[in-house]
Amino acid sequence: MGDQYLRGLGMSARVLIGSLAATLLTLACYRLHADFASVIPLYVLLVVLQALTGDFRSCVIVAVISTACLDLFFTEPLFSLRIDHPLNALALAAFVITSLVITRLVARVREEAKSAKLQKERLNRLYQLAQQLLVLDPDAPLGEDFLKPFRRLFGIRAVCVFEADSAELHLVGDSRELATKTRDAYIRGLDLDDADARVAVRRLRTSGQLDGAIGFEGLEDPAETAGALTALTAALLERKIAFHAASASAAAAQTEIYRSAMLDALAHEFKTPLSTILAGVGGMREAGPLTAEQEGMADTVENEAARLGKLTSRLLRTARLDNEHIRPRLELVDITAVVAQLIRQYSARSSDRTIFLTDGQEPVQALADPELIRLMVGQLIENACKYSRPGSVVTIAVQRQGEFILIRVSNNGSSIPRNERSRIFERFYRGEDAKRSTTGTGLGLYVARKIALAHGGALDLETEEQGDQVTFCLKLPTTKDELKHALTA
């Protein structure tokens, strides 16, 4: 209110000075008997000067007064608003137009300069705000430290931010309703502008997602500023989210490194004591004739220690494949032969499961790493034995299908719950039943799939909705004929 009053006062003063100047000019020129043609430029000068110092309205008033003075004192008949001579009327009209145009032009230039200055100030404040906010800890909540610079730099009565992630609401300044309005804007997903209460609330979006809201109360020209302040806040919120994601994934990666390193060290550390046990048992047997009973015990110790050794080796190899990028050493491999060999091996080991090849008596060749294929198919057969009940049947089929070789490993007598199906290939994932019934690292299928992918193939679970049959399908690309030819030539 005071502002307006002062502004009005300033204008009145300028009008007064302008009018006074016009009167003095008229008086002086009249005394000197100056003619109409020579006084016009003097009045134009007066209007220009008024335009340079005053505002548009005062200029118009001075221009009107000047026109009246010219008409009254310098055109025939004198002291009358009438003009006899048409040329004089034309000159007076030209004066009116010129002075008004000049006034308008000067006023516009001044307004533009003023708004540019304002804009510059606003940008400057935004820049300062950004600088102050960027030095804050990226991990800290958007609390008081975050909001204070808004108030300080933009003279806002109150500012409030709502973070959807933590559902926390922070308010700085004196306002009862801003907090409610801010949260409300987020919940309803709508921006809010209340000109009477001078409240503007904007939604905060990061990466196209609604992440909160920010509200301002007492912000000058919110149409100009609120958008920029909101964008700045959203950028900082995004930075915070990215920072969180990065540190979380770094922590997860670190954990996995430790885990793999632990597996590796453990597996290595096992081997020497196992060698000692085996050497000891062997020595007992060599040292003296053992009774049949003792011989049996020695066999048990020896076999179990050897088994532990093999388990350890497998664990180590899996952990390694898990950790490293797999680079298959490709050669022509007869997949059927590899599978047949694995079946022999696993049949000997798990006598209470029946394992056989149902399809694939023909040799099927693929360009693959035989060791990795053995490891992968072995893992599938082992899983089929491990997770099925004793007496179950495990079948393996090797088929050619277009560009691919399909190896299907199925077992009956078990199933994988629907909610676990999408997760069984995840690293370290173990099904609820699996956790209870058998031990494992949760790496087997993950590594098996990694091997399949490294060969340009795939490993998928094929399960019927009902029934107790689990089938894993391994898909390997066949060899291009010309390549095969080159290799066997």
Add this chain to the structure above:
Amino acid sequence: MLSQHSSVLVVDDESALRKALRTSLTASGFDVEEARSGEEALGTVQQHQFDLVLLDVSMPGMSGIDACRRIRGISPQAGIVMVTVRDQEDDKVRALEAGADDYVTKPFKLRELTARLRAVLRRTRMSEAVEPVVLRAGNLEMDLHDRILRRNGEEIHLSPKEFDLLAFMMKNAGAPLTHVKLLRTVWGVEYGNELEYLRSYVRMLRKKIENDPSNPEYILTEPWLGYRFRDPSDPDSPRESAQDD
């Protein structure tokens, strides 16, 4: 028995394993000495001649590979068997390149170890003797002079390279042969990376000499390392390979 009174130097930093090996190998008929490190082993080898050295690949201080190279320099006639860990194929290749005759992988059964030791011993002794003109293994009979291979008395046609490859393998029956070594010996020193060459020749040979090429009993694959020719009639040459885990 060949191993009777053969001397073995057991080099390992793990005292429990050394002790167990000393007792067991002594019971199996070897004369056993111990060394706790590569450095100590070098000193011992300089003072005494050993028929065999059983050397752990990973020891603190001087590595097993370095120790192997230096023992080979001091004592060229000793058979060196390295003790490795299964997943470290690189170690095995480096051990063989450093002059080791063979390796066993931890954990090993005593019978496996003594079989390896005896086989190495026999090979080192054999190489001192005059090379025979006819090599025999299982049903195979190879006449090096007339370049003829017979299987169950029937002649089998081999290409010259196939013959050279098989001849080299049979001469080194029981010994692990790295890809590089096979390529360089049979094809020439400028070879070494042409694994596919070697693999396709091995595939051909298996088709010609094995009963079941997918389950070979003569030419065994040493995963990621090379091959090992096995004489099925040799009791010290079990058909085990790293595949059975």
